[in-house]
Amino acid sequence: MSKQVPHPNVPAVNITDVTFVYPGSEQPVLNGASLTIGRGSFTAIIGGNGCGKSTLCKLFNGLIPHYYSGDFTGTVEICGLSAEKHTVSELSRMVGYVYQDFDNQLVRPTVLDEAVFAPLNYGLAEYQEMGSRALELCGLTHLKDRYIWELSGGQKHLLALAGALSLEPDILVVDEPVSQLDPQHARQVYDVLRQLNRVHGKTIIVIEHHTEFIADYCEEVCLMEQGTVRWQRPVAEALNSLEDLERLGIQPPEVTKAAVQLAVMLNRSDMAADRPLGAQPMPTGSESGSRAAGFAESPIKQPYPITAEAAEIYFRDLLTRQDGHSQMNRKPPAPGANDDA
Incomplete structure (x- = not known):
């Protein structure tokens, strides 16, 4: 044959x-x-x-x-x-x-x-x-x-x-x-x-x-x-279809979940512009779990990374922009605040 x-x-x-x-x-x-x-x-x-x-x-x-x-x-x-x-x-x-x-x-x-x-x-x-x-x-x-x-x-x-x-x-x-x-x-x-x-x-x-x-x-x-x-x-589009994955019990890559968690932190309405990023608390179970583990509520820079290589670039760029934003919004010192007494 x-x-x-x-x-x-x-x-x-x-x-x-x-x-x-x-x-x-x-x-x-x-x-x-x-x-x-x-x-x-x-x-x-x-x-x-x-x-x-x-x-x-x-x-x-x-x-x-x-x-x-x-x-x-x-x-x-x-x-x-x-x-x-x-x-x-x-x-x-x-x-x-x-x-x-x-x-x-x-x-x-x-x-x-x-x-x-x-x-x-x-x-x-x-x-x-x-x-x-x-x-x-x-x-x-x-x-x-x-x-x-x-x-x-x-x-x-x-x-x-x-x-x-x-x-x-x-x-x-x-x-x-x-x-x-x-x-x-x-x-x-x-x-x-x-x-x-x-x-x-x-x-x-x-x-x-x-x-x-x-x-x-x-x-x-x-x-x-x-x-x-x-x-x-x-x-990339498939693994960013987070609501579908969550509904069917399919876990996205760990770096994708980390990016989602970070986005939730940065998007919280009570986040002060001059508060250091490290001071932000992680989302609680009710905040992240009730809405598909936070998957649906975070619009920052989608699509999220799906590989370690992409995540390295994504997080570096995001944190750099966040630091620059904090610098721009920091209040200047009051006149004479640093003068010698």
């Missing part, structure tokens, strides 16, 4: 008005969901628990409707091809998928065996080269002869990613990349995903809860709520 080559102007994913109900359920897990993801993008899909994120992504490789039964309506196109009219086997040449329980994807004894498993199953003559190339992309070549049980959690996650990459798909879907990893290995996985996106042109789609990683690596964000895509926005 030859691999389909998508037209460069065709979206990686195009979903229109999809509704899906699992057997035995009365409520649809997807309810008129529509989404378009361009080729070469790095997209995060976020939302509260049970909103349909994982179910949405199972449309991409045809698991819905071909593997999971249920009531399905709508259209799904992957790289211009109808997912409903192509098998999971055919779609897996275009879409690689790393599941949240990635350990269960590893089925062979050694690292190289695992990397070549998918192309070998397809009967591809170049399966050894394809597996070796995938290990190289994930930085695992030096571990090719190791047994799976010898690997760390981060290395296993990268190996699952290499297994998905071995068929050279255009799209990679990774379900919660950092949920079972320590911060160092989480960064390592995301660095590989960034390299695959920027250097090799892969379309990367992650289901993610950790907004710090979204801020540092992703380009756009899709918010899901009650089985539908509420909005799709550039990452």
Whole structure:
């Protein structure tokens, strides 16, 4: 079976008005969901628990409707091809998928065996080269002869990613990349995903809860709520949609929360122009919590920063301007106040 080559102007994913109900359920897990993801993008899909994120992504490789039964309506196109009219086997040449329980994807004894498993199953003559190339992309070549049980959690996650990459798909879907990893290995996985996106042109789609990683690596964000895509926005705008994030229990990056708290302090109506900034008390729980933790009440210099690098510039500039404002409003000394007695 030859691999389909998508037209460069065709979206990686195009979903229109999809509704899906699992057997035995009365409520649809997807309810008129529509989404378009361009080729070469790095997209995060976020939302509260049970909103349909994982179910949405199972449309991409045809698991819905071909593997999971249920009531399905709508259209799904992957790289211009109808997912409903192509098998999971055919779609897996275009879409690689790393599941949240990635350990269960590893089925062979050694690292190289695992990397070549998918192309070998397809009967591809170049399966050894394809597996070796995938290990190289994930930085695992030096571990090719190791047994799976010898690997760390981060290395296993990268190996699952290499297994998905071995068929050279255009799209990679990774379900919660950092949920079972320590911060160092989480960064390592995301660095590989960034390299695959920027250097090799892969379309990367992650289901993610950790907004710090979204801020540092992703380009756009899709918010899901009650089985539908509420909005799709550039990452800075998305992570500044603070009321939506708060309503769904999604924490914005720590630097964003710090900027909000500072803005609340500077906007308090009782703040004297000549009072030192350090003397301002932090907002109380009633002040910051009653209005979405202060997210909705602070107009100072939005959008707020979402990364540490942006925050450094933001806070330096804001505090410099605040200091200048205080200097301008400081009363001059009374005449003769400094004269010798």
